Amino acid sequence: MAHKLFIFAIGGTGSRVVKALTMLLASGVTLGDTSVVVPIIVDPHKANDDLKRTEDLLKTYQRIRNDLTQKPGPGAFFGQDIRTLKNIINNSDKLADTYTFELKGVGNETFGQYIDYAQLDPANKALTELLFSERNLNTEMNVGFVGNPNIGSVVLNQFKDSDEFRQFAANFAANDRVFIISSIFGGTGAAGFPIILKNIRGATAGDLDNPEYLRNARIGALTALPYFGVEPNTERRIDKATFYSKAKAALHYYGRGVNDRLNRLYYIGDQLTQNYAYDPGEGGQRNDAHVVELAGALAIADFANLADADLDTENGKPVGPVFSEFGIRKNVETLTMADLGEETRQTLARPLTKMALLNAYITHQMRESSGSMAWTKEAPAIDSSFLGGSFYKTYLGDFSRAFTVWLGEMSRNKRGFAPFALEGNTKANENPALQNVAVGRDLAHLLVGYAPKGGLFAGKTDFNALENLLNKTTLRKTYPTPADKLMQAFGSGSDAFLGEKFPDLFKNA
């Protein structure tokens, strides 16, 4: 039975996992019976670059999908409906059309001011002093909760009284699912996760609509253990040294106060890490994309694909919670498709490579081929006016660039994921085998670690070969718009191309 999937993405890690998910969904990864994905990004770091990039990406995704006359279905590019909360409700005047939940009362204010500490009665003041350190009380909240989830647990609790949360509750149907993404070692994520979870499980009539549905909701969560560090920095409030002890302490707490409230919990982390420049949030946190986030996005897919029966909840308590970890086949510093587990590769390789191909084609071939190649010339023509239009130039272009950046970041990161030889994928390009290769254009060398099918009858693996297949796939087909044509044609054409050229990897489905 179709259901909505509400994703609460908390903090920087939440944003980046949603970004990865968006990439996957754009590429064609499917989410089972999910009718619509509703991401809600919860992050007090307004200036956070990761948040902005993700939200921009989601908007681009939505625009692309909006511009398509025939909404793509599962498996197709942009095949999954993603909407803002405002989008899915009728009477939504109060809500902003945004994926981001905006915290209130956190601007230029310390935590102490936030709870009006100075005016507390003696007993509550004493309790507050006992529970929160002076440093806690003096923490400026516009720079986030900088590693103090105990503050976050108070501040983020305002979420439950927000219009967003009420609307979420009001629109929550019996079979709808919730997925919560957070990191366990930071501030915001670690705090927000239990808050959202507890508020859903603890929903009471009078406060919220559909309390019964909420209490018994199918809830999955990804909790990210440390997978990156920060550069050493004096005056730092985020301390890599504390990431592990924090994570461990929080895991203990989860073991008692969180785990058994979840239907599924996905753990992920990595010991192989790279330090990022120290930035507690106010300077616009912008971390490179990471394969762990990609795996996290896959967890959402995994969760979404589960059968309802696997996620039963009775009286607010999940029946048989399941806990998952993510494994790879080869423990190497930079992963390629070959180093992933089989199932992961099955889920990931074809959509991502197709999107990579689209990217390469848009980047290197489209302008040359438009108006000349058969598949572009037939109406609706993919001509220069289309290429100058907003769909292609702005939306798809933006997305393509974001995708390239995303892949590039992942390839450079540690641990890295560099499945493609593309511009900017430095790690991949260091391969001596690519020394004389026109990276990005040379489709034969696109998939790192995989050579095209050889043999007497095998032709070249290049844009020509691809275009031949595009011509073939558009033959006798009608499309409402050039955009629909481009997306649909390239979807089928690239599918065929990969099956033909890389049969080992893409056993034709």
Add this chain to the structure above:
Amino acid sequence: MDNKHVLTLHTITNGEDWFSRSGGYGKKEIEAIEDPEGGNTKEPPTSIPSPFARFDLVRTAFARLAQFETLTGKDTHNDERLVSECFDVGELFFNFDKLKDNLDIISWNKTDNLNTLRESSAVGHQRLGAALNLFLEQDGGQARQDGGYNFARMDSLFILRYTDDRDSGIVGGTSPSTLFFSAPHSLKFVNVQFGNQKLFGDGFTPLHLRDADYQKFWHGLSTRPGFGDCFPEVLAYLQKSLNLLKQQNNKLWQQIGNGAEKLRGDAFETLFDNLTSANGDLVEILDYRMKKVRVDATQFSRSGFVLNSEKYARLFPDKLSPMLLQENYQGRLIYTKDYWNKAQAVPPVVAEDWRENKRKLPGQADFYPWLTISDFLDPYIIRLVYPINADKFYDGGLTGNSLLQSYLLPLTKTFFDFFDADDLIAGKKVKLLLENRAGNSVKATLTIPLLPGEPPIVFDRIYYANDISEAPRPANETRNEGAVTEYQFGVNLMPFVRFANGPSPIYRVQVVDQDLDHYTYGNDYKLQFLTRDNKPLPVAEPKERSRKKQNVPDSVTTKYYAVGQNFDYIAVEAGGRRGLILPRFDQALREPGAVDFTFAIDFGTTNTHIEYTTNADPNPKAFTMGVADDENMVGKSATNPADSAIATLHHPDPTRRQYMNAVKATDIADVVPVELHPDRIGPHERASFPTRTALLENTPRWAETLAGFMDFNPALLYEKQNLMGYTVETNLKWANYRQDDREEKRVEAYIQSLLLLVRNKVLLNNGNLAATKLVWFYPLSMLETRRNYFEEVWNRQFAAIISTKTFPQRIPESTAPYYWYEGGSGEHAIQAESYPAVCVDIGGGTSDVVVFQRGKPTLITSFRFAANAIFGDAFATEGAALRNGFVRKYETKITALLNDNGFGELVKAYEKIKGRQRSEDIVAFFFSLKDNRDLQGKVSIDFNEMLGKDESLKIVFLVFYTALVYHIAQMMKARQMAMPRYIAFSGNGSKVLRVLSTKPAVLSQLARLIYQSVYEADYHTDGLEVIVEQKAPKEATCKGGLKHSTTLRFDRADDGRNDELIEATKRVLLGTTDQRFAGRKDTYETIGNDPAVLTDVVGEVRAFLTVLFSVNETMPFKDKFGVRAGDLDEYRKILEKDLADNVQVGFKRKRNDSDQKDPVEETLFFYPLVKGLNALAAHAANQ
């Protein structure tokens, strides 16, 4: 790197893709997470997304530590701290009663206080309330079953706030997960320590190393139902802790038992009381009641720092013996439960009262009495301006360079609750050391051993001297800086004798205050006398005698305390400073002696003498003090310190008074011999017996009860030195006490003083005070009422000062010399067998005549015709000395001699005596110069010799002598007695006979002629010998009295039999021509009303004069006595002038002093002669 790998932080699982694992991350996985930083974060992790994160953090810490048998492991630093702090917080609750002053319990009620937040108008409060509520509800399940935090069972949290004078803050609270937890900030400000365990310090203390009771509390609580369900992590820890205890402290483990079995049920409940907060709330954790330790101060009684003083235990049997605590103590002694921490600070002064157990042990939460420097050492030390007399007063072990100054002991009275004076002197149980240091500072060190083999406790304090400005320097006890205060004063103790078991003491304590400085002038010295039991003696207010004057450099204030019980030390307080004086009673200790003393005291009109014998030596000796007996009579006496009665605080050696001299404070020493008595009294000393009868006084408060050596003292230095500023009263014996009770008080004080001297003599010389006997003398001429008064005074004072076992006996002073001469004890042997022997005792005022026949007095008479009749002023009272012949004639000469020889001071002393215009006093001064020690070897002034050469005054002595003999002869004749074989003269007044002639034969011849004239018969062939005691005429009375005393009974009061005997022989020849003895009807009244009697006396005097001048014919006055013969007619005229008037005046004067109904008690014969002698002398002086 070619194997499957899971993207996580542990390596336990293996798999590919998203795969299911069995269960969520638990202990195993979390522990397996390898922390590349090793967990070494300073900050505890704060990543728990709950406002109650700290509950969880501590809970996790317990769980983690409980994995290790030793409760410690790799990377457990933070956990150990959290758990240790949890126990610290618990221990604060557990010891709340002790820490009440610094701790508050704030209760936070889940319902009420949450509602306060949620109903608050402040949005922030609502937010906080909502968040707290969310977690309280969501995480409220039972720990074991639900992994929750037991919030559902929790009503209240209790929060501790710590406050001291430096800081204040929340420390921790109760926790529904781990019972307690600490606040997240630094808790270094909490200044609480149990044993060596500083709470919230850098070190962590696991439970099994903590206080025994506290461990019992935890283990006992763990046996309560449901404990393990609520606190599974804590229980796991406790079980491991108990295992460790079993290995490391098996004794305590046995008390707790396996699985805390011995603390189950009531055993636990009876061990502890429930803790309630200040407002009476029971403190509960869930529904487990918080317990508190029973405050039992006795638990520290076995500390190595406890001062086990038998004295304290005896004085305060119900009190805890306090500890002595010293900063920087290096020894190894058990403090409360651990060894002393050498770094432990100990303040040098603590305001709280240790006796009330109001002191918290340093670094500890517990109250137990303890002492620090200021409890034993005063903030100020009083410096004396002289070296202390260390033979007689403990000097505090003073060492150092300049020893011309010394100090009072800067010890507190508290010190003597623990130690005796003897302990200080012995220096074993406690040792005091005063050290002079640079810059006039002094360091006091008190060393008190506690346990053998361990270093002693050392309390020391440096006392700093005034700065250059000389303004008084304040002490700063907090910094342990004492201050020196210099006072110019002395304290002197009389007598320096102590009996452990013996007569009750009679101490006189003299305070001499010469503080004339701006800062110290106002000092008012107050002395307290403290017993061995450290109790102040009830002592009457001191008597003040002298009074200093600010601008008079030599002036002093003196005060006298009378102390009637033994004491061990003296506390001196003046000008807000205090110090102690410790007499060396160990040196003064005497056993009641075996020597029986008998004293004879001759309280004479002019001179007073004391002689004594002992059962060991029956030879009478003159009273001495401080000089060696054996050299008593020849040459210069050696000092006999054992016989020295007065202990001065200043060193007796005058050569060690440089500093005292420098600050012009010498009167501190100089006033002692004046107001008490000289240290040495003896024949070759400035003061000796016989001594002038004189009482030193200084405007006493007559309304008060006055006492000897307090308000008065015998003026032993009268005539010896200038007694400026004092009044010396000389006319004590015959003063008219009826009209003025001052005289009575003087007499009593004088007698009291003499008896105190006697008493001290006995005590110092192994004497048996109870068996001491006393003979005193009275003149026969004394009226019975007056004699009775004296008797009462002697008896009363003797009983009070000497003994109630013996009774003083009195002897007529005139009879006594006979017993001395009889049998040849004196220079001459006389007897009264075939012929009578006559003893004439010539004193200053009276002459007593006793005729002995066959060894017994058969005729006694007495009259006021003695030395004063010659030298005095006749019947005049005021200003007569101006007319006195002796004074007028010799005053200039003698004062010139003194001045010329540098004895100006003595001239001043003379001027003072002269000021009272009593010629007899002036002449007595002239006489005293011969024996004045100060003049010896410098100038010889022998007044007797001067007079002996003075022809013009010779007639006075001739008339005196012949009148005396004439009257005795008339009386003997009237009694039909034979002419005497001997006439023995004694008494100080008998010295005048030597002026007349130094040859006894000449005096004998003259007497014989008188007798022959009176008897109108030739002298018997055995002849007459006149004996004049040459060397010590005054002493004959005392010596005779002592000789005679062997026949007296001292075991009972005088029953009057001797008086009866004497009365029977007592006769008064009226002095009329009919030679009639006075009868009972001859009262002053009847004779006064009968002018014929007085007229007839004139006749008798004329008859005497006829006899006198007829003697010249057979025994020329000029040849025999050097009387200028040509003046005889003139002399006779002078003597016959106004004869009748002079009889009247003399009689009336006597009558006024007497009872009208009494028979006349002396002859009227001498009245006109007294006046005549005075006129003769005046006449002679004009020549």
